[in-house]
Amino acid sequence: MNLVLKRALWAGLALAGILGSWLGARALKEAMSTCRSLYLVDNAGSQLESELEFQTQESRRAFLYAMATSDPNEQLPYIDQARAASNRVTDLAQRIRLLGGPEIGAWVDSFKRAWAKYGAARDEIVADILEGNIGGAVRAEHGRGQPAFLASLHSLHSLKYVLESHARADSELVDSTLKRCVFGLAAFALSTFLIVAWLAHANRDRRLALQTLHENNVVLEAAQKLEQQRAAILEMVSKHAALPQTLSEIAGMAPQSSAEAGAAVWAAAGDFLHLQVAANLPVHLVNALKEFLLPRSDEISSPESEIEIRRTKLAAHSGLASTESRILHDALGRVIGLLEVFAPAENRAVRGNVLNQMAHLAAVGIENALLYERLAFQAQHDILTELPNRLLFQDRVQQALQLARRHRKKTAVLWVDLDRYKQINDALGHRVGDELLREVARRLKSCLRESDTVARVGGDEFTVLAHDIADTTAADRACRKILKSLSEPMVCGAHSVAVTASIGLSLFPEHGEDAITLMRHADLAMYIAKRNGGNAHHLFSPVLGDNMLRRLQLEQELASALESEEFNLYYQPLTDRNGRMAGLEALLRWTNPRLGRVSPADFVPIAEEMGLIKKIGEWVLGTACRTGARWLNAGFEIPNIGVNVSAVQLVAKDLAALVERTLKETEFPARKLVLEITETALMNNIEQALEQMSTLRELGVRFAIDDFGTGYSSLSQLRNLPVDCLKIDRSFVRDLDPSGSGSTTLVRGIIGLAHSLDLEVVAEGVETEDQLKLLGAMGCDINQGFLLHKPMPADQVEALLKLHSPSHVVETRELAPV
Amino acid sequence: MLRFLLSLGLLIGSGSAGNFGTFAVVIHQSNPNTNLLFADIRALFGGATKQWSNGSKVVLVERDSSSPAYHFLIERILRTTAVEYKRRLLSIEYSGEAPATVKVLNSEQAACKFVFNVPGAIALIESRSLTLPECSGLVTPRIDGRLPSQSGYPLR
Numbered sequence: 001m002n003l004v005l006k007r008a009l010w011a012g013l014a015l016a017g018i019l020g021s022w023l024g025a026r027a028l029k030e031a032m033s034t035c036r037s038l039y040l041v042d043n044a045g046s047q048l049e050s051e052l053e054f055q056t057q058e059s060r061r062a063f064l065y066a067m068a069t070s071d072p073n074e075q076l077p078y079i080d081q082a083r084a085a086s087n088r089v090t091d092l093a094q095r096i097r098l099l100g101g102p103e104i105g106a107w108v109d110s111f112k113r114a115w116a117k118y119g120a121a122r123d124e125i126v127a128d129i130l131e132g133n134i135g136g137a138v139r140a141e142h143g144r145g146q147p148a149f150l151a152s153l154h155s156l157h158s159l160k161y162v163l164e165s166h167a168r169a170d171s172e173l174v175d176s177t178l179k180r181c182v183f184g185l186a187a188f189a190l191s192t193f194l195i196v197a198w199l200a201h202a203n204r205d206r207r208l209a210l211q212t213l214h215e216n217n218v219v220l221e222a223a224q225k226l227e228q229q230r231a232a233i234l235e236m237v238s239k240h241a242a243l244p245q246t247l248s249e250i251a252g253m254a255p256q257s258s259a260e261a262g263a264a265v266w267a268a269a270g271d272f273l274h275l276q277v278a279a280n281l282p283v284h285l286v287n288a289l290k291e292f293l294l295p296r297s298d299e300i301s302s303p304e305s306e307i308e309i310r311r312t313k314l315a316a317h318s319g320l321a322s323t324e325s326r327i328l329h330d331a332l333g334r335v336i337g338l339l340e341v342f343a344p345a346e347n348r349a350v351r352g353n354v355l356n357q358m359a360h361l362a363a364v365g366i367e368n369a370l371l372y373e374r375l376a377f378q379a380q381h382d383i384l385t386e387l388p389n390r391l392l393f394q395d396r397v398q399q400a401l402q403l404a405r406r407h408r409k410k411t412a413v414l415w416v417d418l419d420r421y422k423q424i425n426d427a428l429g430h431r432v433g434d435e436l437l438r439e440v441a442r443r444l445k446s447c448l449r450e451s452d453t454v455a456r457v458g459g460d461e462f463t464v465l466a467h468d469i470a471d472t473t474a475a476d477r478a479c480r481k482i483l484k485s486l487s488e489p490m491v492c493g494a495h496s497v498a499v500t501a502s503i504g505l506s507l508f509p510e511h512g513e514d515a516i517t518l519m520r521h522a523d524l525a526m527y528i529a530k531r532n533g534g535n536a537h538h539l540f541s542p543v544l545g546d547n548m549l550r551r552l553q554l555e556q557e558l559a560s561a562l563e564s565e566e567f568n569l570y571y572q573p574l575t576d577r578n579g580r581m582a583g584l585e586a587l588l589r590w591t592n593p594r595l596g597r598v599s600p601a602d603f604v605p606i607a608e609e610m611g612l613i614k615k616i617g618e619w620v621l622g623t624a625c626r627t628g629a630r631w632l633n634a635g636f637e638i639p640n641i642g643v644n645v646s647a648v649q650l651v652a653k654d655l656a657a658l659v660e661r662t663l664k665e666t667e668f669p670a671r672k673l674v675l676e677i678t679e680t681a682l683m684n685n686i687e688q689a690l691e692q693m694s695t696l697r698e699l700g701v702r703f704a705i706d707d708f709g710t711g712y713s714s715l716s717q718l719r720n721l722p723v724d725c726l727k728i729d730r731s732f733v734r735d736l737d738p739s740g741s742g743s744t745t746l747v748r749g750i751i752g753l754a755h756s757l758d759l760e761v762v763a764e765g766v767e768t769e770d771q772l773k774l775l776g777a778m779g780c781d782i783n784q785g786f787l788l789h790k791p792m793p794a795d796q797v798e799a800l801l802k803l804h805s806p807s808h809v810v811e812t813r814e815l816a817p818v
Numbered sequence: 819m820l821r822f823l824l825s826l827g828l829l830i831g832s833g834s835a836g837n838f839g840t841f842a843v844v845i846h847q848s849n850p851n852t853n854l855l856f857a858d859i860r861a862l863f864g865g866a867t868k869q870w871s872n873g874s875k876v877v878l879v880e881r882d883s884s885s886p887a888y889h890f891l892i893e894r895i896l897r898t899t900a901v902e903y904k905r906r907l908l909s910i911e912y913s914g915e916a917p918a919t920v921k922v923l924n925s926e927q928a929a930c931k932f933v934f935n936v937p938g939a940i941a942l943i944e945s946r947s948l949t950l951p952e953c954s955g956l957v958t959p960r961i962d963g964r965l966p967s968q969s970g971y972p973l974r
Contacts, residue, residue: 072921076931123935130936131877131919 010198018191023180048092048156066129067137079126086119096159107162111155118148226354229253233361243267243369244277250362251279253354254341261320261343263358264289267366268336271296281342285318296335315342326359330367337366382456384434385441390463393455397465397515400453401508404467412475413515414464415504415522416444416482419534421460428495435492436499443485447478463519472507472539479503479537487535500535502526511540524548554606557592562615566592569623570791571641573800574762574784581800582782583674585642586624587791588616608648617649618658625668627794632668636801642674642704647681651688656695663699670700676727678706686717697722704762709750719757725782726754730765733785736774748778755779838890840945841973842966844930844956846937849874852959856895856972859961862940864896865907870938875919879932879941882924887942895942895973927952942973 062078069075093115097108121144128137229249236246251263262280266273273294278286292311315321320342328337339359380392388396397413404411418440425433437460444454444462453465464482469475482503489498504526512518521540527548529538561567567590574583590598607613621643628641649655663670675696682689682705693703704725705718709732728750735742747763754761763775766785775783792800843859845851850872854862861867868876881887883900892900907920921939923929929941930953945966947953964971 072932073924073928076928076935079935080931127936130921130932131875131938 010194013194014191014198016191020183020186020191023183048089048096049160063125063129063141066126067134070132072130075129079129082122083126086115086122089115090119096163104159104162104166107155107159111152111159114148114152114155118145118152121145121148226253226357230357230361233365237361237365237368240368240372243365246365246369247277247362248279250339250358250365251277253358253361254279261341264340264342265362265366266294266338266340268296268370273335273338276337281320282318285315285320285342288314294338318342320344324355326355328359328363328366330363330370336370337362385438385456387441387462388453388455390455390457393453393457393463393465394515394519396453396455397518400465400467401513401515401518404508409467410469410471411508412464412466412469412478413506413508413518413522414466414475414479414482414537415506415519415526416462416464417502417504417526417530418460418486419500419502419530421499424497424499428492428497432492432495432497436490436497439490439492440486440499440501443488443490444482447481447485457519463522469507475505475507475539476537479505483535483537502530502534503537504529504540505537506540511542524552527552551606553595554598554603555610557595558590558603558607558610558612561590561592562612562619566590567616567619568793569620569627570793571627571797572784572791573789573797574642574782575788576782577776577780581639583640583642584638584797585676585784585791586620586644588620588644589791604646608646611648613646613648614652617646618662620644621659621662622666625662625666625673628672629666629668631798631801632672634798636798638672638801640672640674640702641668642676644676644678644706645681647678647685650677650681650692651685653688653692655692656699659696659701660699663701670696671702674702674704674725676704676706679708679710682721683717690721693722707764709746723759725760725762726750727762727764727784728780730785733763733765733771733775734767736771738770738774744774744778747775747780751778751780838886838894838974840966840971841887841890841942842945842948842958843940843942843961843973844933844948844953844958845940846933847955847957848937849940849957852957853963854959854961856962859973860895863891863942874938877919877921877936877939879929879939880920880922881926881929881942882922885924887926887944890973891942926950930956945973 062082066075066078066082090112093108093112097105097112121140125137125140125145128134128140229252233246233249233253236249247265247267251265254261254263262278264278264281264286265276267276273296275286275290275292278289281289289311312322321344322340323343324341326339327335328339330336339355339362341355380389381387382389397411400411403409418436421433421436424436437456440462441454441456444464448454448464448466451467455463455465457463464478466475466478469478483501486499486501489496491497504522504524506512506518506521506525508518511521525538525540529536532538567588570587570589571584572587573581574585576582588600588604590600590603592598604613607616624641624643628638631638645655659673659675662668663673677689697703702724703722704727705721705723706727707729708726709729728747732743732747732750736744736747738744751761760781761779762782762784763771763780764784766772766775766783766787768787771785772783772787789800843854849870851870858867862876863878865878870876881891888900892898892903896903898906921932923932923941926943926947927950929943930947930950933939933941934952934955943953948958948966958965962970962972966973
């Protein structure tokens with residue numbers, strides 16, 4: 001059968017069904033209308049009969065009651081009751097009149113007339129009753145009321161008979177109508193069935209297509225949701241959200257096959273994995289799983305491992321099984337976590353691709369959290385020793401001080417500096433040095449309580465925060481314990497190293513109210529301990545603090561003074577007995593923007609300790625030679641320039657080479673350079689000095705012994721040195737006395753000795769005329785002091801040189817009259 | 819003190835005879851006497867008139883003694899006292915001279931119902947009670963040619 005015929009047949013059947021159902025519905029409507037009419041009329045007739053029965057019983061009884069009392073307040077309710085019943089009868093008759101149609105209208109009207117007569121009679125009876133005319137009322141009841149009532153009843157019986165015959169005729173009509181109705185309904189049902197079947201058949205393909213589309217939509221929505229979750233989780237990771245929160249989101253990606261199913265994520269913590277998040281799992285299972293610490297290795301999911309067996313049993317006890325799991329690795333392939341899905345054993349809770357995505361995200365999240373944690377740790381800790389760094393230490397001190405302040409306790413800050421660490425590091429290498437520092441850190445921690453803090457704040461500098469110190473004695477005891485522990489030999493690699501330390505100690509509240517002050521004071525105290533030879537501890541005191549503070553400032557500023565060009569050279573002329581310039585001494589001056597002018601007596605010793613003196617000496621030598629060469633090139637006659645050489649320079653083996661190079665570079669004649677060496681420095685390093693001096697002597701450089709008389713020179717040594725001049729120390733010159741007392745004899749002796757060795761003599765610090773005369777009388781060759789010339793900058797020296805230089809003298813004389 | 823004065827004022831006000839509203843006379847719808855004089859009203863309620871013009875017996879509806887209509891009847895229409903009025907009605911009733919029937923009813927609704935049921939009945943009610951459903955089938959005769967809503971109406 002082809003499709004057209006098939007459709008025509010379906011359509012014909014449907015059309016027949018529709019026609020049949022229309023006919024059936026029409027018949028049903030007629031039947032229902034008739035039935036309704038019959039019911040209503042019948043119902044009204046029954047009610048009418050009931051009301052009349054009421055009239056015969058209740059209404060009459062009410063009348064009797066009304067008649068039995070003379071009080072109208074009691075009579076009226078009964079009368080109302082009787083009248084209301086009468087009215088209902090009238091209403092019912094009217095309804096039958098309307099429903100029954102013209103065929104029974106005459107019968108109803110007849111009844112209504114009879115009933116109206118009874119009503120009129122009753123009203124008169126009521127008036128009689130209310131007026132108190134009971135006798136009249138009784139008479140009216142028997143005379144007019146009862147006959148009227150009986151007439152009404154008779155009329156009603158006639159009406160009922162008519163109604164019954166009318167209903168019987170209608171009943172037959174209803175029967176035939178119902179038969180048509182049944183046929184129509186059957187046709188309607190058949191046609192409906194056929195139409196539904198046809199529509200179902202026609203829509204089967206479309207339904208299948210829709211179903212496929214719906215399934216595709218579901219899959220698409222799931223993929224979209226997954227992508228959104230993925231993006232949200234990656235954003236959380238990038239914003240360093242809390243790891244449990246991130247992992248909880250990841251666990252939430254697992255579609256729930258049942259209410260009990262859920263995902264658990266273990267994350268790395270030390271050498272183990274511990275449960276970080278268990279979303280949607282039963283509480284008792286989560287609590288039990290928390291007790292597991294999984295080994296951080298690839299065997300964590302090995303089904304035969306004891307832990308795995310126990311875990312499986314535990315899950316089974318909750319009606320679940322570990323249906324899927326993924327080991328989480330970081331970028332280097334190390335195990336950092338485990339993702340596990342628990343579900344009822346019969347369900348495979350999560351699709352493979354979803355699980356892979358979850359595992360990937362969890363790995364990224366955990367790795368990121370570990371990295372972030374590591375970075376946070378490194379920001380506050382020293383990487384080598386893993387001790388807190390200066391920043392964290394300061395913070396802890398600050399917190400400790402708040403507690404100490406509240407509980408009125410003492411707190412100690414220790415500054416520990418290793419002695420000779422640099423030498424060990426240089427000699428044995430950085431690896432040993434690092435190992436040494438780690439061992440020192442371990443020993444410091446072992447000496448202290450758990451609540452105390454050890455930090456590394458510099459290369460070989462450690463700090464200690466000790467809470468709740470009873471008194472200074474307790475702090476001393478802690479320092480001694482540390483020193484003793486550190487002094488024990490340490491095995492670093494193949495070496496056994498012994499170190500000592502210097503410890504500075506400051507106490508809260510005596511030595512400071514804040515962390516920075518306490519740390520600075522402990523540092524100062526450490527310096528004192530170190531200056532005293534190290535391997536000791538020292539308690540800070542405010543007096544020492546001021547001196548050390550000054551010294552620290554000098555050190556700090558001195559370190560950058562050379563680069564900042566804060567040094568300057570002054571030159572003090574030396575004069576012979578005739579007043580002529582016999583030479584110039586280059587004197588170093590330091591003017592610092594913060595400290596002002598600093599005396600060489602203050603900063604030279606510090607520069608020597610800091611190892612800066614060598615560079616400063618090079619600068620002085622170079623500057624003096626360069627200036628001297630410029631003056632010579634300008635045509636000035638300068639006898640010589642004296643440059644001071646420190647003991648450190650003298651010891652250094654490269655002094656001669658330095659001087660030679662400088663002279664060559666500046667083209668300053670060697671014979672005009674006088675190197676002034678203090679007697680003490682010379683005698684303390686006589687052997688090295690002699691070698692250097694001999695080399696330089698060959699170049700033509702001359703030597704003067706400065707501050708002569710303060711050291712312990714021996715004549716034999718003096719005779720063997722290539723020295724050209726002795727400079728008598730200013731302390732002897734100051735004590736000269738024309739009477740011959742004081743140092744006069746000593747100065748005379750020095751001058752005699754120098755002359756006997758064919759050396760020139762320079763008297764330093766000549767400040768009075770008497771001193772000048774006396775020195776002249778004693779035969780001193782050259783004088784130097786404020787009386788003659790103060791130290792002056794190079795440009796002033798140039799002006800002076802013009803006066804003394806022959807060519808410039810002429811100019812001066814010529815210019816003088818002007 | 820102020821509260822006391824106010825209370826006193828209220829007492830005095832409530833005790834005075836001038837605070838009555840408007841009152842109406844109602845009769846059966848079959849009663850042809852739709853125009854009455856104030857003197858007719860006094861005669862009817864005073865028991866002097868015992869029969870209507872159509873021959874039916876006058877049935878007086880008396881309200882209970884706590885009602886405003888009763889007080890208005892005593893003070894304004896009959897201008898007597900309650901004791902005196904009772905005594906007069908008793909003397910009429912037991913004098914044997916075809917007395918007017920007196921029915922005491924304790925509400926405006928009951929009064930209206932009674933008048934509706936009894937063709938010769940007459941009742942004095944407050945004019946605002948004329949809107950009650952029970953009073954709808956009754957006749958309100960003019961008194962001195964005026965209805966209760968008109969000015970100059972004597973029962974006010």
